[in-house]
Structure formats: C-alpha cells, structure tokens
Amino acid sequence: KIKRKLKLVSMKGAGSKSASAVFDIEEDGNLKFESEATSKSKLSICGLCKAPILEEPEYYLDMPFHHNHVKIYMKLAGAFGQARVSDVGPSGVIDAAFFFVDVVGLSDPALSVRRQIEKIEALNDMIGHCETFKKASDKRVLPTGDGMAIGFMLSPESPLQLGIDLHHALKKYNTHTNKEDGSFLDVRIGLASGSVFIVNDVNSNQNIWGPGIIFARRVMDVGDGGHILLAGPLAESLLTLDDKYKGMINLLGDYQVKHGQIIKIYSAYSGNEFGNSVIPARFKS
Structure with missing residues (x-):
C-alpha cells in the first residue's frame, strides 16, 4: 500500500480551515483514511522545542518545526556549524546565571x-x-x-562566588609576579542572568548560546582590571536572596551598551579581599 497526505486549503463558497488528512492507497485501489485520533497520536515533534506540532509542520534539513522556530534553529545552526539543539524542555531554552572573564591587556603587543x-x-x-x-x-x-x-544552570549565586574564589587565587598567584616583566595577571569579570539555548557543537559537545551570555559579555566589557560587575537583574536577585550581599554589591548606575540599550550595573567588592571599588573608566567618560 502507498501512504499519501491530502491537504484542504479552501472550499469555494464556504469558510474553511486549512487541514490535512492522511490516507493509504490499498492494493485494490481503495482509500483508507486515518481516524482523527490516530492522526493526533502521530503528531510531529518540533526539532527545536521538542513539543508536538499541532498545525502543519515546516521542514528544514528533513526535521519538522513550528513555523516560528525554523529561523531560530537556522540561526543556531549557522553559529555552530549545523548544530542540533539538545532537548532542554518544552520551551527549548533555559534560564541560567553567567560568569564571563577575560585577561586584561592580553593583546598588548609588548607581550610575547x-x-x-x-x-x-x-x-x-x-x-x-x-x-x-x-x-x-x-x-x-x-x-x-x-x-x-x-x-x-541551577544556582544564581555561583557566578559571584566563583568571582570571589578567583580573586583570592589571583591574590596568591600575583605575590610571585610583577608588572614590569608582564607576568602580573589581571582580569575583569562580568556576571549576568538570562535565557540561552543548549546546543551541540561540531564535535557533539554541549555548549550555550543566547542573550544571557551576550549580556554577561557586555557587562564585563564595561569593567577595568579587578572589577566584578553584575547586571541589574542578577544583582537585585542576589540582594533579595541573602542579606550578606548587601555589604558587597554596590550600585554603579545606568550605562548604555551596544545598540543603545541601557542597563543597570552593580559592582561587587569588599576591601582588599576581592573586587575593585574604583568606578570603571567608562562610567567616567
């Protein structure tokens, strides 16, 4: 037998809703239509959000998608070389807290x-x-x-605690370095929270991509050496979570980042233990 699908697009002189019917062509030429219950039990699963597709699916790389998910998937696939989005729940996204760090002055041409x-x-x-x-x-x-x-993925406190741990380690490390020979190691840290996708890269390793991680990078870019900067939503979440943060998380103010977006930025510091209490140079300019 041969399986076919028939789609009703419109009916002249009558209002109608686009719908499909699946049927088999039997050996004797008769048509055998699937019941509505059987059709529903064979709903396609979206390749992005993993939820059943109730309407007619849209296909990309032979995978079914909700119509509004195809472009999102293509963007991720382009960024990760035909990556496939992992199963992360019905929404296809997760909320996470992010730690972004880079070495200050690493591109200095004087450094070998x-x-x-x-x-x-x-x-x-x-x-x-x-x-x-x-x-x-x-x-x-x-x-x-x-x-x-x-x-x-689970703890909003982990990024800040990691920043504090790292500053303690840096303090010990830099007792054996000096700025004259370029061995002194200085970093800046940006912390934020937001949504991301978990995707598989070309080596089938899981990675993250999305607004949350981009936000953390933009916050970090505002800082100078020694700064631990937090985006407003994450900082305010921590301040309401535990009173201990009220003595270390301090509001810097609003700052305009790329594309004219204005974000509220906080700075975490505690004396000589961690962080940098000096206002970032970009705030002064």
Missing part, C-alpha cells in the same frame, strides 16, 4: 606569545581549582580565547 599563553593557562588552572567550579555539576564552559564564559 609565550607570556600570553602563560597567562591563559594560569587563568584556566586557577578557575579549575576554585571550589565553586569543582562543586558545580550544572555548569557549561565556553572558552573565548582570552578567557571563558561559564553558565550555571
């Missing part, structure tokens, strides 16, 4: 390539030994060349 590599390796090693990093089973790490982005 070997010195640059030493700094990157030292940063990676310090973060890898931080207790917050080691204990978090819900994290996703995305190397960025001169630093890294880390998404924590």
Whole structure:
C-alpha cells in the first residue's frame, strides 16, 4: 500500500480551515483514511522545542518545526556549524546565571606569545581549582580565547562566588609576579542572568548560546582590571536572596551598551579581599 497526505486549503463558497488528512492507497485501489485520533497520536515533534506540532509542520534539513522556530534553529545552526539543539524542555531554552572573564591587556603587543599563553593557562588552572567550579555539576564552559564564559544552570549565586574564589587565587598567584616583566595577571569579570539555548557543537559537545551570555559579555566589557560587575537583574536577585550581599554589591548606575540599550550595573567588592571599588573608566567618560 502507498501512504499519501491530502491537504484542504479552501472550499469555494464556504469558510474553511486549512487541514490535512492522511490516507493509504490499498492494493485494490481503495482509500483508507486515518481516524482523527490516530492522526493526533502521530503528531510531529518540533526539532527545536521538542513539543508536538499541532498545525502543519515546516521542514528544514528533513526535521519538522513550528513555523516560528525554523529561523531560530537556522540561526543556531549557522553559529555552530549545523548544530542540533539538545532537548532542554518544552520551551527549548533555559534560564541560567553567567560568569564571563577575560585577561586584561592580553593583546598588548609588548607581550610575547609565550607570556600570553602563560597567562591563559594560569587563568584556566586557577578557575579549575576554585571550589565553586569543582562543586558545580550544572555548569557549561565556553572558552573565548582570552578567557571563558561559564553558565550555571541551577544556582544564581555561583557566578559571584566563583568571582570571589578567583580573586583570592589571583591574590596568591600575583605575590610571585610583577608588572614590569608582564607576568602580573589581571582580569575583569562580568556576571549576568538570562535565557540561552543548549546546543551541540561540531564535535557533539554541549555548549550555550543566547542573550544571557551576550549580556554577561557586555557587562564585563564595561569593567577595568579587578572589577566584578553584575547586571541589574542578577544583582537585585542576589540582594533579595541573602542579606550578606548587601555589604558587597554596590550600585554603579545606568550605562548604555551596544545598540543603545541601557542597563543597570552593580559592582561587587569588599576591601582588599576581592573586587575593585574604583568606578570603571567608562562610567567616567
């Protein structure tokens, strides 16, 4: 037998809703239509959000999608080289808290390539030994060349705690360095929360991409060496979560980032323990 699908688009002289009917052509030439219940049990599953598709699906790379999800999937696939979005729930997105760090002055032409590599390796090693990093089973790490982005899927406190851990490690590390020979290691950190997709890269490793991680990068870009800056939503969430944060998270004010977007930025610091209490240069300009 041969399976076919018939779609009713319109009916002259009568109002109608576009619908499809699936039927088999039997060996004797008769048509056998599937019942409505059988058709519903065979609904296509969206390749992005993994939810059943109640309307006529739209196909891309032989995968069915909701009509409004095809462009989103194509954008992700383009960014990750035909990546396929992992099953992360009915919405296809997750909310996470992000830690974004880079090495200050790494592109300085006065630094040798070997010195640059030493700094990157030292940063990676310090973060890898931080207790917050080691204990978090819900994290996703995305190397960025001169630093890294880390998404924590469950705990909004983890990014700030990791920043504090890293500053303690840097303090010990820099007792054996000096600024004259370029060995001193300085970083800036941006923290934010927001939505992201979890996607598989070309090596089938899971990675993260989306507004949340971009937001953390923009917050970090505002800072100078030693700063731990937080986007408003994450900072305000922590301030309501525990009173201990009221003594370390301080409002800097509103700042205009790319595309004219204005965001509220906070700075986390505590004396000589961690952070930088000086207002970032970009706020002064």
